[in-house]
Amino acid sequence: MVRIEFQHGTLLLAGPEGELAAVRAWCVFDERVGRWRAEGCEYARIVLALRAAGVAYEDLARAFAPVDLPLAGEPDARDYQEAAVAAWENASRRGVVVLPTGSGKSFVARLAISRTRRPTLVVVPTLDLMAQWASQLERAFGRQIGLLGGGNRDVRELTVSTYDSAVLCMEFMGNRFGLLVVDECHHLPGPVNRSLARLCLAPFRLGLTATPEMDGREEEVYGELVGGICYRIDIDELEGEVLAPYHTRRISLELEADEAEEYARHRQLYVSFVRANGIDFGSPSGWSRFLVLCARAPGGREAFRSYLEQRRIARTARAKFRQLWELFRAHRGERVLVFTADNDTAYEIGQRFLLPVITHHTKVTERREFLDGFRAGLYPILVTSKVLNEGVDVPEASVGIVVSGSGSIREHVQRLGRILRPAAGKQAVLYELVSEGTGESYTSERRRQHRAYQRPRPLSH
Helix, strand or coil: CEEEEEECCEEEEECCHHHHHHHHHHCEEECCCCEEEEEHHHHHHHHHHHHHCCCCEEECCCCCCCCCCCCCCCCCCCHHHHHHHHHHHHCCCEEEEECCCCCCHHHHHHHHHHHHCCCEEEEECCHHHHHHHHHHHHHHHCCCCEEEECCEEECCCEEEEEHHHHHHHHHHHCCCCCEEEEECHHHCCCCCCHHHHHCCCCCEEEEEECCCCCCHHHHHHHHHHCCCEEEECCHHHHECCCECCEEEEEEEECCCHHHHHHHHHHHHHHHHHHHHCCCCCCCCCHHHHHHHHHHHCCCHHHHHHHHHHHHHHHHCCHHHHHHHHHHHHHCCCCEEEEECCCHHHHHHHHHHHCCCEECCCCCHHHHHHHHHHHHHCCCCEEEECCCCCCCCCCCCEEEEEECCCCCCHHHHHHHHHCCCCCCCCCCEEEEEEEECCCHHHHHHHHHCCCCCCCCCCCEEC
16 A cells, blocks of 8 residues: 655655555655655655555545535526536646636635635735735625735635745645635746645646736746636627726827937947847846856946936836826826836826826835725726736726836736726727837837737727
8 A cells, every 4th residue: 555645745655565556656665764745746646656556555645635616606607607617627627717807706716716616715916905805705605805014824625825935835735625726827827836836736737917028937836736728718709798898099209309319329329238248138048147147247337327227218207107198198087007117117107197006115004095996996006016917906997108117918918908897888098108219119010919018909198
């Protein structure tokens, strides 16, 4: 007989060598203890392999049992939500469900939790999301929810944790859950975050995201840790029914003469340094090499200052502030979210127009005050850098203005998703302000390479 135990996020296996042959593909021999050891995430594969080989085993690793988790007071599932859960169940309850922001990803998770009937750990990236999930789960299942993060360390049959806390605690609790739900799972492939999935033995796993944006390596990591994409539906497929109808408008703005002259001077110095040193930003090490050379090579510090200055000029062109005022006037009475690429620009907008600003420096109590004021209409306009890109429920917002941003497709789709939660008579619009003749034009084209923007109706100015 094979004996399986859980130890610090790993599995220890002992038994006759002939019987262990069925699972050695997932194990290494640990000479320190004289037993075979596997990562916690291999639990399901090992158990299924032993059963298939007809090998008897004693399971001392699992510290959970089936539990009834009936839903109470939930609305009927939409067709695509039922389809998502069915697809996940058909994939042996392992996989990623891709649904747009505002389409009910958390409701899909609650259906999966209820039907799987196992103690569940939900992992989320932020404390705001942890509180949001805990509130939803408590209403749906009528029981107290465990919290792990933000000073809380209460583990229950249904528990919500931040990524950071799960990473730190999984080696001690990784055998207590049969289902692992990873919200915003595009964060999971990171070298630190992935350890939470490796140390957990939950045989059933559900990843949720609106923006998987996988490359080859990320897809491999998803498949290994939670399962591949088993169901996907995009923004444009739900527009007008589940999500608010929307337009996207790209507004090109010219730099003023002095700005253009200053931009060209700094751009030339920066580009000349890059070319002279053969730096290729298309390679994985391009940016790191640029930073190293800026610190060490002759003219490097000046080139780096010019890089920052040409970027600042493009991001904070005077025409953008004039255009912001025009858009604020045009959408008077509506909820408006203003997005920037950096904190300095966000604070400058806040100071110019006397608007509340949320960045990662904003204290939790102040952030909640601003969000509550925004929902109540006390603050009709809210400025943020990247904090509100994902996770925060702001259903009243109908207008988004991207003053500046990265070339990330994921970030741009997330910002669109912030304004698409449905409301009666709502028509959402996402503006993108671009300084013409600068690197922002190229950045804009890069981040718009998503089907949500490949539509016949986007408007350009």
